[in-house]
Amino acid sequence: MRPNPVPDIVIGRLPLYLRALGQMKAEGNTVTSSHELAGRLGISSAQIRKDLSQFGEFGKQGTGYNIAFLREQIQRILGVDRTWDVALIGLGDLGRALAHYGGFLRRGFQICALYDTDPEKIGQSIRDMPIQSMETMAADIRRKNIKIAMLAVPLSAAQEVVDELVGAGVVAILNYAPTSITVPEGVHVQQIDPALHLQHMTYYIKPD
Amino acid sequence: MRPNPVPDIVIGRLPLYLRALGQMKAEGNTVTSSHELAGRLGISSAQIRKDLSQFGEFGKQGTGYNIAFLREQIQRILGVDRTWDVALIGLGDLGRALAHYGGFLRRGFQICALYDTDPEKIGQSIRDMPIQSMETMAADIRRKNIKIAMLAVPLSAAQEVVDELVGAGVVAILNYAPTSITVPEGVHVQQIDPALHLQHMTYYIKPD
DNA sequence: TAGATTGTTAATCGATTAACAATC
């Protein structure tokens, strides 16, 4: 009998815990508690303990959690106790900002290939990485065994590029194009659309 | 007796519906159904009908929803049947990309003020907007009655800037700094942290 | 009319929380 899968909503909180633990470590602390974490993150301590209990027993009654240890455990659970290669497609303003962002590496990700359709851009380099043609993208991604892609192309190109990425073996896509994309079973998509978040908030602040 | 508030999780889906309706409109369609929307968004048609029913009756049995009409209604519900002024703080690579992004306006938002601490940047202009000093930020935001801010400053500065924004009357913050921030009751925060989304997905793709 | 789709109800499903024994 297979164990029940851990709810996706729990998986989604683990990176949040990891981020907070990283900050606590940077602050020089060595132990924390579900209450302290809860306070930082604005959720309940019971939820944190319940979430962690899905994966094992990481704390000590009376004293709480060792920060370094718990951090390592969550990194392992999420699979970021290693560095993942990531392809970045679309080198407009946003794509360039992502390519320059230095924060991915310490969280388990390394942008290692850049692709665009614009002949003006192809051949240019960012951080010593050449921008390559999308013609060669699929073969290149497959050859490098890249499993994760960040998509910063215009809306009109998004689905087409997604299909190509999936065909090339990519199984996780972070989509910055403001549209829902369709992928086969087993391929994971996360979406970032700032306007969506802004519109969520305006609901609550309408009466000027 | 006050009516039950609409669940936040429902509010969070409305911008998604709005985005899909905008695309359908752009494609030249005039009517749609809960089933078609559900197919596009990968959720159930029952959920869409239930969500919409929180706010009124927008469809017709047998025929579905008029796209233009439903779009207007959701815009009104979310408060994006107008254009909101938005302040952007932090003009690094990401801040610049956001300042140049042309997609906000058609979704109800206009970046109308830029702030940074770097003396090199202050005085420069992006899209005809001058980058202003953070010294003058609070007074300026209050004078202009800006209620929404996008925060693209380094982690180390985030909470400090948030406190100043809140003090200046900002009630909605889109936080790009990779940290949880603390705000008083009545102030809304949404967070964008791409590494969080990537780590969420690696859980499922671990066995290389 | 026949076919389609809404809006809504009740049932199901799943997530969160409160509480506490265990124990450091």
Added chain:
DNA sequence: TAGATTGTTAATCGATTAACAATC
């Protein structure tokens, strides 16, 4: 020992879905 905090259970709370009468 006394105080603190975990891991876990059961209860509560909330969200999703299935089903269908109403009706276009």
